[in-house]
Amino acid sequence: MSAPLPASLEPAPHPDLLGTHAPTAAALRCTAVAVVAAALALTVVGTLPAVGLAGVGVVVALSLLVRRRHAVLDEVLGVCGALASAVALPQAAAGGGAPAVAPVLALALAVRQFAVVRSSRHLRAALGMCVLVTVAAAGTAPSNALVGPIALVWVAVLAGLACSVPHRPVDGSLLRRAGAAGAVATTVALVLFLLLPTPQSPRGGAGGDSSEQEAAARSAEAYAGGSMDLWSRGELPRTELLRVPADSPQLWRAAVLDVYDGRSWSSSGNPVTWTSVAGAGYTAVPEVGASDTQRVDEVVPLDSYAAVVSAGSPVAVRTSARAYDAGSGLVLQDAPTPYEVTSRVVPSVEEQVLPVAGAAGLTDPARWTQLPRSVPQRVVDLGRRLGGGGDPVAAARAVSEHLRSTSRYSLDAPLPARGQDAVDAFLFDSHVGFCEHFASAEVVLLRAAGYPARVVTGFAGGDPASGGGRLVRASNAHAWVEVWVPGTGWVESDPTAGVPLLDGAGGSGGWWHRLWSQVQRTVDRVLADARARTLLAVGLSVLLVVAVLLVRRARRGRSAGPDRVGAPAARRADPAVAAVLLALTRFEEAVPPPWGRGVSEGLLDWRERLATSPATTPATAPVGSPEVAAALVVVERACFARVVPGRAELDGALRALESATSVLLAARARVGARG
Incomplete structure (x- = not known):
C-alpha cells in the first residue's frame, strides 16, 4: 500500500476564493476611498466631528502604507481607527438615540476591518459597512450635502467589488459590467424610493407633506406677525406701508421672536406688557434692558398695514384707534390711523456699548438661549468657536464678520434638504440667503455660545417722501438681532449690513443659481405628489426594461458576428x-x-x-x-x-x-x- 502524498503534491480541493484570495492593490485603494467618504458623510450631517474625520483619514493612509508588514501593527491601527470613529458616539446618542448611533458603530467596524483586511471577503465586508454608514446617515439626517459623499461611496464600492473578483483582471469588459450593474441598481433604488412612503424625518422635517416642501411666498405681514418662516422665498412688492420722520433711525421694530424650531421663528409672548390708557392710547412697562434714552416719532400707516412699529423698545403709543396685543407686538384694530410712538433707543454693537446705571438683570435667560434638537453639533461648535471669550459684544461682532465673509445675499436662496435644519443648511451648504437667514444664523450661533439673543423683525431704510418724511415700503422688510449685554441690556446687531450680493448686481442671484433653485422646487413638488411619484417610478421601470432588452439583443448580435465564428x-x-x-x-x-x-x-x-x-x-x-x-x-x-x-x-x-x-x-x- 503506497503512502499518502505530501500535502504540497496532493490534488487541490476547490478553494474558497473570497476567503483565500488576497485583495488587489486597486481594490484596497477603492475601499480606502469608500471608508473616508463614509466618514465624510457623517461629518457633513454633524454626527462625526472634524477631528474624528481626520483620525479616520490618518489611520486609512497609514494602513495602506504599512499593510501586512506586521500583524500587531495592523491591529493597533484598526483599534485607533475605531476609536477615532467612536468619538461621535456620545453626541450621536444624545442627539438621535439608537438610530443615530448605528452609522457611527458601522463606521468604527469598517475602519477596523479595513486596517486588518486579509482577504477579498474581509474587503467586501468593509465595503458593505461603508454603504450601511451612508444609508443610515441619509436616513437620520437628510441633507443636500450628502450627495457628494454618497456618490463617492457608491462609485468606490462598485469599483472595489469589481477589482476584488479572484483571478479576474480589471479590464474594459469588467468595468462595463460594473457600470451596468451600478446603473441597474441605481434605477431600482430610485423606483423603490418613489414607490415607498417617505417617513417623518427624525429632525423635524416632514417627508410627504407638500406644505413642508415648497417655499412659501414672502409677505411684509410676516415681518409684523408672531412668526417667520425661513423657507419663504421671493421678492417683496414696493407697496408703500408707512411714513416715518426723515431723521428717524434706520431700523423700525415690529415684533420680537424667541422660539426657533429648525425651520421657523415664533413668539412665546410679547416681552412688552401693554396697558390701555383712556383717551391717550397705550403705555407699557419699560422692557427689561431698555436704555433710558427716549425719542418720540409720528408714524403714518399707509395701505392696510396695521402693526405698530417703534424706533427701538416701545414704551407708549398715543392714538385714537383701538389696538390689541398680538403676542409679539401691538396691532391697530381700526382703519390705519396715525399714531405717536415713544421708544427707548437700542444701542448697536457697532458703537461703543456703555453700561447703564441701575440696569436690571435678565429675568428669563432660558427663554433667549433655547435651541431645538434640529441644530447639529457642527453649528454648536462653530458658535462656541466664534463666541468664545465671554464678551457678548465681541461675540456678536465676530459672528457678523464670519457671516459677511462666508455668505452671499440673494432673495432666491436654495431650499434646505427635507428635514434639515435651516440655519445648518445656510451655514454649511448653501452659504446664500437674505436677512432672515443671516439674523437667524447669528442668533443660533450666539445662543450656542451661551449668550441670550433674539430675532427682531420690522423694516430698514426707506425712500424720501414728497412733502417730508421717509416712505417705508414692503420691500424694506427686514430682520436683525438683539443680544443681551449684562449691565447694558439689549443691544442690536445687523449681520446683513455689508453682505455682498450673490452675483454682484442684484438680490436674485445669477441665472445658474436661479435655475438650480427652480430644479430644487420642481423635485420637491414631484416628491410631494403621490401620483407624480408613481408615474415617475413606472417610467423609470419601463426605461430599465427597454435598456436591458436592447443590451441583450446587441450582445446576441455580436455573438453571431464574424468575430465569433471560431468559437x-x-x-x-x-x-x-x-x-x-x-x-x-x-x-x-x-x-x-x-x-x-x-x-x-x-x-x-x-x-x-x-x-x-x-x-x-x-x-x-x-x-x-x-x-x-x-x-x-x-x-x-x-x-x-x-x-x-x-x-x-x-x-x-x-x-x-x-x-x-x-x-x-x-x-x-x-x-x-x-x-
Missing part, C-alpha cells in the same frame, strides 16, 4: 487543437496546489501569475518555464483568436505541455516512493 466549441473538431487541449488538462492536473489554476482564472492570467511566482525546486521548475508560458499563449490563441495558430506552433505547445507534465508526475512518483 472554442467549433475548433475542438481540429485534431491538433484537441490534442493541445487534452495536454493542457493533464498539465493542470499535475501542477501542485500552490500554482494550480483558479476556478475563474484565465490562461493568460495564470501564465502571468506563474511567471511572477515561479517554482522554487527543480522538480517543479517546469511550472514557470518559458516553454510552458509560450505554450499557454498558443492555447489561448487556439481557443479565441480569429486565426488558429499553425500546425508547427500547436505541435510545439503540445510537446512543451507533455514534457512539463512528465517532469511533474515523475517528481510526484519519486516523493511517493520515498514515503
Whole structure:
C-alpha cells in the first residue's frame, strides 16, 4: 500500500476564493476611498466631528502604507481607527438615540476591518459597512450635502467589488459590467424610493407633506406677525406701508421672536406688557434692558398695514384707534390711523456699548438661549468657536464678520434638504440667503455660545417722501438681532449690513443659481405628489426594461458576428487543437496546489501569475518555464483568436505541455516512493 502524498503534491480541493484570495492593490485603494467618504458623510450631517474625520483619514493612509508588514501593527491601527470613529458616539446618542448611533458603530467596524483586511471577503465586508454608514446617515439626517459623499461611496464600492473578483483582471469588459450593474441598481433604488412612503424625518422635517416642501411666498405681514418662516422665498412688492420722520433711525421694530424650531421663528409672548390708557392710547412697562434714552416719532400707516412699529423698545403709543396685543407686538384694530410712538433707543454693537446705571438683570435667560434638537453639533461648535471669550459684544461682532465673509445675499436662496435644519443648511451648504437667514444664523450661533439673543423683525431704510418724511415700503422688510449685554441690556446687531450680493448686481442671484433653485422646487413638488411619484417610478421601470432588452439583443448580435465564428466549441473538431487541449488538462492536473489554476482564472492570467511566482525546486521548475508560458499563449490563441495558430506552433505547445507534465508526475512518483 503506497503512502499518502505530501500535502504540497496532493490534488487541490476547490478553494474558497473570497476567503483565500488576497485583495488587489486597486481594490484596497477603492475601499480606502469608500471608508473616508463614509466618514465624510457623517461629518457633513454633524454626527462625526472634524477631528474624528481626520483620525479616520490618518489611520486609512497609514494602513495602506504599512499593510501586512506586521500583524500587531495592523491591529493597533484598526483599534485607533475605531476609536477615532467612536468619538461621535456620545453626541450621536444624545442627539438621535439608537438610530443615530448605528452609522457611527458601522463606521468604527469598517475602519477596523479595513486596517486588518486579509482577504477579498474581509474587503467586501468593509465595503458593505461603508454603504450601511451612508444609508443610515441619509436616513437620520437628510441633507443636500450628502450627495457628494454618497456618490463617492457608491462609485468606490462598485469599483472595489469589481477589482476584488479572484483571478479576474480589471479590464474594459469588467468595468462595463460594473457600470451596468451600478446603473441597474441605481434605477431600482430610485423606483423603490418613489414607490415607498417617505417617513417623518427624525429632525423635524416632514417627508410627504407638500406644505413642508415648497417655499412659501414672502409677505411684509410676516415681518409684523408672531412668526417667520425661513423657507419663504421671493421678492417683496414696493407697496408703500408707512411714513416715518426723515431723521428717524434706520431700523423700525415690529415684533420680537424667541422660539426657533429648525425651520421657523415664533413668539412665546410679547416681552412688552401693554396697558390701555383712556383717551391717550397705550403705555407699557419699560422692557427689561431698555436704555433710558427716549425719542418720540409720528408714524403714518399707509395701505392696510396695521402693526405698530417703534424706533427701538416701545414704551407708549398715543392714538385714537383701538389696538390689541398680538403676542409679539401691538396691532391697530381700526382703519390705519396715525399714531405717536415713544421708544427707548437700542444701542448697536457697532458703537461703543456703555453700561447703564441701575440696569436690571435678565429675568428669563432660558427663554433667549433655547435651541431645538434640529441644530447639529457642527453649528454648536462653530458658535462656541466664534463666541468664545465671554464678551457678548465681541461675540456678536465676530459672528457678523464670519457671516459677511462666508455668505452671499440673494432673495432666491436654495431650499434646505427635507428635514434639515435651516440655519445648518445656510451655514454649511448653501452659504446664500437674505436677512432672515443671516439674523437667524447669528442668533443660533450666539445662543450656542451661551449668550441670550433674539430675532427682531420690522423694516430698514426707506425712500424720501414728497412733502417730508421717509416712505417705508414692503420691500424694506427686514430682520436683525438683539443680544443681551449684562449691565447694558439689549443691544442690536445687523449681520446683513455689508453682505455682498450673490452675483454682484442684484438680490436674485445669477441665472445658474436661479435655475438650480427652480430644479430644487420642481423635485420637491414631484416628491410631494403621490401620483407624480408613481408615474415617475413606472417610467423609470419601463426605461430599465427597454435598456436591458436592447443590451441583450446587441450582445446576441455580436455573438453571431464574424468575430465569433471560431468559437472554442467549433475548433475542438481540429485534431491538433484537441490534442493541445487534452495536454493542457493533464498539465493542470499535475501542477501542485500552490500554482494550480483558479476556478475563474484565465490562461493568460495564470501564465502571468506563474511567471511572477515561479517554482522554487527543480522538480517543479517546469511550472514557470518559458516553454510552458509560450505554450499557454498558443492555447489561448487556439481557443479565441480569429486565426488558429499553425500546425508547427500547436505541435510545439503540445510537446512543451507533455514534457512539463512528465517532469511533474515523475517528481510526484519519486516523493511517493520515498514515503
